[in-house]
Amino acid sequence: MEHIIDIVLMAFMAVAAIVMIRLRSLFAVVMLSGIFSLLSASLFVVLDAVDVAFTEAAVGAGISTVLMLSTLALTFRDERPPRRRDPVPLVVVLVTGAALVYGTLDMPHFGDPDAPIHHHVAPRYIVDSPVEVGPPNMVTSVLASYRGYDTLGETTVIFTAGIGVMVLLAGSWRRRRRPASGRTPGGTETRS
Amino acid sequence: MRLYSVLRTSTKLLMPPIMLFALYVQFHGDYGPGGGFQAGVIFAVAFIVFTLIFGPVRARQVAPRWVTTPMCAVGVLLYAGVGLATLLMGGEYLNYNVLAHDPHHGQHLGILLVELGVGITVWAVMVSIFLAFVGHDGDDEEEDDDPASAWGCDEGTLIDAREDDRA
Structure with missing residues (x-):
C-alpha cells in the first residue's frame, strides 16, 4: 500500500516537473513548483519524516511560492521563447542523469535496515538521547543539542x-x- | 483596499490562529514535530498574508524596519550567546548540561533558548526579505489608499494574483 502511494506521488512530481519545463507562463510555473513542494512534503510524511515534511510544506510550498511571486512582480511574467534549439543543455542533462542513475546502483535498497546510515551514529541517538538530552522528539535533540x-x-x-x-x-x-x-x-x- | 471586505475580514480572523500555531510549533518542538525554523516561517506567514491584503505600507507600520532588521541579528546573537554562557559556566561551547543544576533541565533550557533564537532570526529574515521584494521598505513613501501605489508597483503580479483569486 505504501509503495503505491510512493509511486503515485512520485509520478505526480514527475508530471509537475515536466509541465514546469514546458510552460512559458512563469506564474503557472511558480504555482506548479508550490504543488511540487507539497507533493514532496506528502512523500516525507509517508516516509515518517514529519519534521522535514513540516519544513518543506512551510518553506517550499509556502514562503518560496510567495517570494517567487513577488520576484515576478519585479521582473516579467512570461519566459522568453528560446531562439534556437541548442543541443548542449540536453547532452549535459542526459550525462548528469546517467551519472546519477549509475550512482544509485551502488546504494542500499529502499528501506534496507542494513544500510550504513542506520549503523553509524543513529543507534546512539535513538538509545541515548532520552537519557542524555531528554526531549521526546529526537529530531529536536539531534538538531539543537548534538548538532x-x-x-x-x-x-x-x-x-x-x-x-x-x-x-x-x-x-x-x-x-x-x-x-x-x-x-x-x-x-x-x-x-x- | 476597502473593496475586498471578505479577504480583509478573513485575514483578520486568520492572523491570530496562525500566530498562535506558530508559537505552539515553537515551544512544543521538544515534544512533537516542529521547532524554531518552522515556527519562524509560520509566524512570518501571518505578516505576509497581512501584507498581501493590506499592502506593504501598513505592513511596515505593523512590523517596522527598526524591529525586523535588528531582530535578524538578535536571534543569531541569542543562539551564540547561549554558547558563550555555557563557556562561562564551565562547559564546552553549546554544552547545555551546565546551564542548570540538573543536566536535563539545562538541556531543556538550552534547547528552548536556541530554538527561540532560530525562530526570531527566521521570522525577521523572512519578513524583511518579503517586504524588500515587494519593494517597500517604508523609508520615503507616504500613506496612500490606492492599492496599486500602496504596493509601490503598477502591475504587481501579487495584485493580479488577488484578482485571479477573485475571478
Whole structure:
C-alpha cells in the first residue's frame, strides 16, 4: 500500500516537473513548483519524516511560492521563447542523469535496515538521547543539542542571506523608483 | 483596499490562529514535530498574508524596519550567546548540561533558548526579505489608499494574483 502511494506521488512530481519545463507562463510555473513542494512534503510524511515534511510544506510550498511571486512582480511574467534549439543543455542533462542513475546502483535498497546510515551514529541517538538530552522528539535533540554547531551555522546562513537580499534590493529599488514612477502599465493589466 | 471586505475580514480572523500555531510549533518542538525554523516561517506567514491584503505600507507600520532588521541579528546573537554562557559556566561551547543544576533541565533550557533564537532570526529574515521584494521598505513613501501605489508597483503580479483569486 505504501509503495503505491510512493509511486503515485512520485509520478505526480514527475508530471509537475515536466509541465514546469514546458510552460512559458512563469506564474503557472511558480504555482506548479508550490504543488511540487507539497507533493514532496506528502512523500516525507509517508516516509515518517514529519519534521522535514513540516519544513518543506512551510518553506517550499509556502514562503518560496510567495517570494517567487513577488520576484515576478519585479521582473516579467512570461519566459522568453528560446531562439534556437541548442543541443548542449540536453547532452549535459542526459550525462548528469546517467551519472546519477549509475550512482544509485551502488546504494542500499529502499528501506534496507542494513544500510550504513542506520549503523553509524543513529543507534546512539535513538538509545541515548532520552537519557542524555531528554526531549521526546529526537529530531529536536539531534538538531539543537548534538548538532548544535550545525544549527548555529544554518541560522547564520539565513541571517547572511537576509542581509544580502536586503542590501541588494534596497539599493536597486531606490534607484529604480524615480524613473519608474511615470511608467505606463504593461499588457498584463487586468484591473477594472 | 476597502473593496475586498471578505479577504480583509478573513485575514483578520486568520492572523491570530496562525500566530498562535506558530508559537505552539515553537515551544512544543521538544515534544512533537516542529521547532524554531518552522515556527519562524509560520509566524512570518501571518505578516505576509497581512501584507498581501493590506499592502506593504501598513505592513511596515505593523512590523517596522527598526524591529525586523535588528531582530535578524538578535536571534543569531541569542543562539551564540547561549554558547558563550555555557563557556562561562564551565562547559564546552553549546554544552547545555551546565546551564542548570540538573543536566536535563539545562538541556531543556538550552534547547528552548536556541530554538527561540532560530525562530526570531527566521521570522525577521523572512519578513524583511518579503517586504524588500515587494519593494517597500517604508523609508520615503507616504500613506496612500490606492492599492496599486500602496504596493509601490503598477502591475504587481501579487495584485493580479488577488484578482485571479477573485475571478
